[in-house]
Amino acid sequence: MEVKRIALIPGDGIGKEVIPEGVKVLKAAAEAEGFKLEFTNFDFGADRYLRDNGHLIDDDELEELKKYDAIYLGAVGDPRVPAGVLEHGILLKLRFDLDLYLNLRPIKLFDEKYCPLKNKTTADIDFTVIRENTEDLYISAGGFLRKGTPQEIATQEMIATRFGVERAIRYAFEEARRINKKKTVALCDKSNVLTYAHNLWLRAFNEIGEEYPDIKKEHYYVDAICMKMVRSPEIFDVIVTPNMFGDIITDLGAEIQGGMGTAVSGNVNPNGISMFEPVHGSAPDIAGQGIANPIAAILSAAQMMDVLGFETASKKIEKAVIRAMEEKETTKDMGGTLNTAQAGDVIAKFVKEA
Amino acid sequence: MEVKRIALIPGDGIGKEVIPEGVKVLKAAAEAEGFKLEFTNFDFGADRYLRDNGHLIDDDELEELKKYDAIYLGAVGDPRVPAGVLEHGILLKLRFDLDLYLNLRPIKLFDEKYCPLKNKTTADIDFTVIRENTEDLYISAGGFLRKGTPQEIATQEMIATRFGVERAIRYAFEEARRINKKKTVALCDKSNVLTYAHNLWLRAFNEIGEEYPDIKKEHYYVDAICMKMVRSPEIFDVIVTPNMFGDIITDLGAEIQGGMGTAVSGNVNPNGISMFEPVHGSAPDIAGQGIANPIAAILSAAQMMDVLGFETASKKIEKAVIRAMEEKETTKDMGGTLNTAQAGDVIAKFVKEA
Ligand SMILES: CC(C)[C@H](C(=O)O)[C@@H](O)C(=O)O
Ligand SMILES: CC(C)[C@H](C(=O)O)[C@@H](O)C(=O)O
Numbered sequence: 233m234e235v236k237r238i239a240l241i242p243g244d245g246i247g248k249e250v251i252p253e254g255v256k257v258l259k260a261a262a263e264a265e266g267f268k269l270e271f272t273n274f275d276f277g278a279d280r281y282l283r284d285n286g287h288l289i290d291d292d293e294l295e296e297l298k299k300y301d302a303i304y305l306g307a308v309g310d311p312r313v314p315a316g317v318l319e320h321g322i323l324l325k326l327r328f329d330l331d332l333y334l335n336l337r338p339i340k341l342f343d344e345k346y347c348p349l350k351n352k353t354t355a356d357i358d359f360t361v362i363r364e365n366t367e368d369l370y371i372s373a374g375g376f377l378r379k380g381t382p383q384e385i386a387t388q389e390m391i392a393t394r395f396g397v398e399r400a401i402r403y404a405f406e407e408a409r410r411i412n413k414k415k416t417v418a419l420c421d422k423s424n425v426l427t428y429a430h431n432l433w434l435r436a437f438n439e440i441g442e443e444y445p446d447i448k449k450e451h452y453y454v455d456a457i458c459m460k461m462v463r464s465p466e467i468f469d470v471i472v473t474p475n476m477f478g479d480i481i482t483d484l485g486a487e488i489q490g491g492m493g494t495a496v497s498g499n500v501n502p503n504g505i506s507m508f509e510p511v512h513g514s515a516p517d518i519a520g521q522g523i524a525n526p527i528a529a530i531l532s533a534a535q536m537m538d539v540l541g542f543e544t545a546s547k548k549i550e551k552a553v554i555r556a557m558e559e560k561e562t563t564k565d566m567g568g569t570l571n572t573a574q575a576g577d578v579i580a581k582f583v584k585e586a
Numbered sequence: 587m588e589v590k591r592i593a594l595i596p597g598d599g600i601g602k603e604v605i606p607e608g609v610k611v612l613k614a615a616a617e618a619e620g621f622k623l624e625f626t627n628f629d630f631g632a633d634r635y636l637r638d639n640g641h642l643i644d645d646d647e648l649e650e651l652k653k654y655d656a657i658y659l660g661a662v663g664d665p666r667v668p669a670g671v672l673e674h675g676i677l678l679k680l681r682f683d684l685d686l687y688l689n690l691r692p693i694k695l696f697d698e699k700y701c702p703l704k705n706k707t708t709a710d711i712d713f714t715v716i717r718e719n720t721e722d723l724y725i726s727a728g729g730f731l732r733k734g735t736p737q738e739i740a741t742q743e744m745i746a747t748r749f750g751v752e753r754a755i756r757y758a759f760e761e762a763r764r765i766n767k768k769k770t771v772a773l774c775d776k777s778n779v780l781t782y783a784h785n786l787w788l789r790a791f792n793e794i795g796e797e798y799p800d801i802k803k804e805h806y807y808v809d810a811i812c813m814k815m816v817r818s819p820e821i822f823d824v825i826v827t828p829n830m831f832g833d834i835i836t837d838l839g840a841e842i843q844g845g846m847g848t849a850v851s852g853n854v855n856p857n858g859i860s861m862f863e864p865v866h867g868s869a870p871d872i873a874g875q876g877i878a879n880p881i882a883a884i885l886s887a888a889q890m891m892d893v894l895g896f897e898t899a900s901k902k903i904e905k906a907v908i909r910a911m912e913e914k915e916t917t918k919d920m921g922g923t924l925n926t927a928q929a930g931d932v933i934a935k936f937v938k939e940a
Contacts, residue, residue, distance in 0.1 A: 316778040324779070348816050350704055369744070374782030384748040388783035390723065394738040422830070424670040425678070428728030429742035455837035462702050462816065462841045476776070480834060483809035487816045 234267040236540055239300040243277040244318065245514030246524035247306020253526035253576025254304060254533040257552070260580040261537065261545040272300070276322050278310030288321030294329055302536050303507035306529065307514040320372065323509075327365050332499035332507055333396065334403055335363035335478060336535070339465070339485035339495075343557045346490030346566065349462065357489055359468035362407065363478025364400040365499055367391055368429070370475045392429040392474065397436045403502070404472035405444040414469035417441070418450035420457045420477055433474060458484055486511050493525045493566055494553075496532040498539060508536040522571045525563040527553055530579055552582035588621040590894055593654040597631040598672065599868025600878035601660020607880035607930025608658060608887040611906070614934040615891065615899040626654070630676050632664030642675030648683055656890050657861035660883065661868040674726065677863075681719050686853035686861055687750065688757055689717035689832060690889070693819070693839035693849075697911040700844030700920065703816065711843055713822035716761065717832025718754040719853055721745055722783070724829045746783040746828065751790045757856070758826035759798040768823035771795070772804035774811045774831055787828060812838055840865050847879040847920055848907075850886040854893060862890040876925045879917040881907055884933055906936035 238258075242251040255271055262269045274297070276289055289297075297303060303326065308318040326332065341347050341357035349357075373389035404417045419437045423430035434451070441449045452460065454477045460467060461484055473481065486495030495511035510528030518524060534549035555561075561578040562568030570578065592612075596605040609625055616623045628651070630643055643651075651657060657680065662672040680686065695701050695711035703711075727743035758771045773791045777784035788805070795803045806814065808831045814821065815838055827835065840849030849865035864882030872878060888903035909915075915932040916922030924932065 316781055319778050320781075348703055350702055369776075370779055372779075372781065374744075374780075376782060376786070382748055382752075384786060386746045386782045386786040388744040388746075388780045390728075390742040390744065392740045392742075394736055398736075422723075422833075424673050425724055425726075425830075425833075426728075426742045427670055427674075427726065428730060428740045432730070432738060432740040455833050458812070458834055458838040459841040459846070462838065463845065476779075477834075479776075479779075479809050480812055480831075484812040484816065484838065487813040491817065492813070 235270060236267070236301040237270045237272065237299075239274055239297050239303045240271050241274045241276050241303060241305045241322075243306040243308040243322070243514060244310045245307060245516050245519035246512075247277070247308070247514050249519070249522065249524045249572050250510065250526040250529035251304060251306040253572060254529040256576045257530050257549055257580045257583055258533050258537070260583040261542075261549055264548065264584055264586070265542060265545045267542060267545075277308055278313050278318060281313055281318065288318070289325055298330070298505055300505060302505060302540060304533065304536060305507055305509040307510065307512060309514040309516070311516050324370065326507055327499050330501060330505055330507070331366060332501050333364065333366045333399060334500040334502070335365040336498040336500055337361045337363060337478070337482040337485065337496070337511070338535070339482070339489050341489045342494060342554050343490065346494070346557070347488065349488055352465065356466040359465070360407065360411075360470050361478060361482050361485060362400060362404045362470060362472045363482060364396060364473070364475050366475070367393060367396045368475035390426070390429045392432045394432060394436060397433055398440060401437055401440050401472055404470050405440065405447050408447050408470040409444070411470075414448070415446060416448040416450060416469040418452055418457070418468060418471045420452050420454055420471050420473035420481060422454050422477070424453060430474070437472070454481070457481060461485060461488060482511065493527050494531060495528055496535050498532070498535045500539060506536075506539055508532040522573065523563060524572050525565050526572050526576045527556070527562070527566070530576070548583050548586045549579070551586055552579045555582050589624060590621070590655040591624045591626065591653075592890075593628055593651050593657045594625050595628045595630050595657060595659045595676075597660040597662040597676070597868060598664045599661060599870050599873035600866075601631070601662065601868050603873070603876065603878045603926050604864065604880040604883035605658060605660040607926060608883040610930045611884050611903055611934045611937055612887050612891070614937040615896075615903055618902065618938055618940070619896060619899045621896060621899075631662055632667050632672060635667055635672065642672070643679055652684070652859055654859060656859060656894060658887065658890060659861055659863040661864065661866060663868040663870070665870050678724065680861055681853050684855060684859055684861070685720060686855050687718065687720045687753060688854040688856070689719040690852040690854055691715045691717060691832070691836040691839065691850070691865070692889070693836070693843050695843045696848060696908050697844065700848070700911070701842065703842055706819065710820040713819070714761065714765075714824050715832060715836050715839060716754060716758045716824060716826045717836060718750060718827070718829050720829075721747060721750045722829035744780070744783045746786045748786060748790060751787055752794060755791055755794050755826055758824050759794065759801050762801050762824040763798070765824070768802070769800060770802040770804060770823040772806055772811070772822060772825045774806050774808055774825050774827035774835060776808050776831070778807060784828070791826070808835065811835060815839060815842060836865065845919075847881050848885060849882055850889050852886070852889045852893060860890075860893055862886040876927065877917060878926050879919050880926050880930045881910070881916070881920070884930070902937050902940045903933070905940055906933045909936050
């Protein structure tokens with residue numbers, strides 16, 4: 233029997249409540265499909281940070297994590313810790329140090345009743361954003377001059393490398409070919425203003441695009457793409473974009489697909505370990521009440537199964553989630569009456585029945 | 587009789603078609619209100635650039651422009667000129683060299699039928715974005731190393747100064763007080779990741795905010811604000827944000843208020859000349875057909891009148907536009923049957939009747 237080992241990082245707040253539901257559903261899917269998943273818990277997050285002298289993730293732990301087949305992350309962030317510390321020390325550290333250079337964010341509406349847009353069907357909102365995940369404004373380079381004075385200036389560096397940009401763009405073209413839908417890749421940048429960093433993106437896109445004559449190329453400035461995502465999301469297939477704009481447009485995407493409750497984020501290194509997480513945060517305002525919606529975490533688990541090669545298990549989880557939505561067997565935020573654990577139970581049951 | 591002198595820069599594409607309609611409506615408003623507007627045409631744009639050896643705007647012309655009371659701009663951009671050239675050489679040059687440090691972008695839904703969101707009323711979508719307009723990623727600083735090789739890297743610099751950030755934030759607080767609605771200013775940044783440039787923003791916002799105890803302060807990361815703008819735009823009053831994010835969220839704002847057809851952008855220097863423009867571009871695909879929607883240009887003219895102190899004229903233009911929408915006396919993109927000139931005629935007539 234095939235065995236995969238999953239490192240769990242529930243993290244903070246509702247992360248700790250939704251990851252167990254994902255595990256519940258994963259176990260049901262593995263049992264149904266005849267493979268085995270082993271889970272190991274890692275306690276990185278605010279509690280550990282506060283208890284353990286500011287501990288985040290050290291080099292040994294990073295090496296340890298690399299031995300797993302995948303990482304399944306809840307969320308990090310806690311009001312007791314200064315903003316940015318846990319994000320940088322855990323989430324961004326894992327993305328950068330494990331070279332998780334692709335952030336795969338499917339934008340998919342599962343049920344029209346959750347869509348905030350007029351006249352859009354589930355067929356209209358179904359595309360993928362490939363966000364470059366290791367460069368751009370996220371490299372934490374910058375500084376202050378005369379900090380705290382009226383003459384203060386602060387800088388922040390955006391960096392793009394041909395190496396980093398090319399591997400993201402190439403993946404996008406391959407993905408458009410693989411999913412074989414509209415066979416279109418759209419670049420989202422701001423090369424009319426960012427005439428250095430995004431000029432590199434635009435040139436790389438045009439050059440690599442020539443190797444994919446079967447794939448249509450489109451190009452949108454980031455401001456224009458936000459409008460299009462609201463007005464005519466049906467035009468999109470695969471979008472590739474630098475890190476910062478990817479952050480922005482995928483949150484907008486999460487909203488048009490019905491909100492954070494269903495949005496997933498796969499941080500992927502095709503040659504190494506990958507990490508899967510719901511897009512939502514730790515939501516300190518509702519943490520500890522047992523009311524968090526586990527669906528995004530459960531769909532992240534489905535994405536993990538897909539990337540690990542268990543496509544049928546992935547599809548079964550996705551179908552079970554859609555059934556739960558249709559039957560309104562959901563938490564309150566999606567119109568149901570269940571608590572977090574009950575919502576997870578229902579989906580695990582639907583996976584077994586599938 | 588009070589006289590104001592307006593410099594017209596129709597620019598490219600549909601810019602040349604919509605500015606004359608704005609002028610038509612402005613003349614009607616000035617006549618109705620008993621003041622006088624004088625218009626002088628400047629031919630900056632693609633035709634001039636191509637005819638005149640790459641001419642954009644030179645220093646003498648810039649000095650000349652400073653003598654006017656306001657600049658009324660159509661749009662720049664033309665497929666015959668490399669992307670970025672006209673944007674940098676005209677639009678951004680004017681914003682920077684005239685120190686137009688505030689970009690005022692009201693997000694206002696005039697008529698529910700144009701809103702792409704479910705269940706939102708005109709009362710729900712009515713807020714203002716103050717976009718800092720002279721710093722951030724727009725300063726054109728950056729470079730290439732090993733350009734054109736597989737080892738290429740490109741950099742782009744984001745700069746924030748206390749001076750530049752403070753004047754934008756201060757204006758936002760004053761504006762929230764002046765309009766006296768929700769008395770709330772929201773900062774939109776990404777200070778959890780951009781720990782230098784946006785940390786300066788966050789500190790400045792908190793410090794200056796203390797001087798405005800009567801104004802509520804809110805803080806959103808840019809990704810979160812995009813979601814909120816779609817889910818619950820009714821929570822916003824005044825938003826202040828750095829240049830690049832301002833570009834993005836105001837286009838999203840334009841879309842939720844019914845699309846580019848009604849979105850306006852005031853580039854303001856409270857101590858000097860200001861420039862008013864529709865948010866839409868030159869739209870080469872529909873230019874020359876007489877079908878462009880002049881409403882955004884006309885509402886920009888209303889914004890110009892407001893800033894120049896002709897508040898009644900401004901209100902009259904806005905009301906005339908709303909009436910045109912209600913009566914579907916609009917161009918095709920807004921459901922009407924009129925061409926550009928007819929749509930302008932109707933609004934000018936409604937201004938006179940107001
Ligand atoms: C928490 C934050 C650092 C992160 C990001 O900006 O990438 C989040 O918004 C995301 O999109 O995963
Ligand atoms: C044309 C472009 C340079 C400009 C910008 O990015 O500011 C436009 O998008 C705008 O918002 O006015």
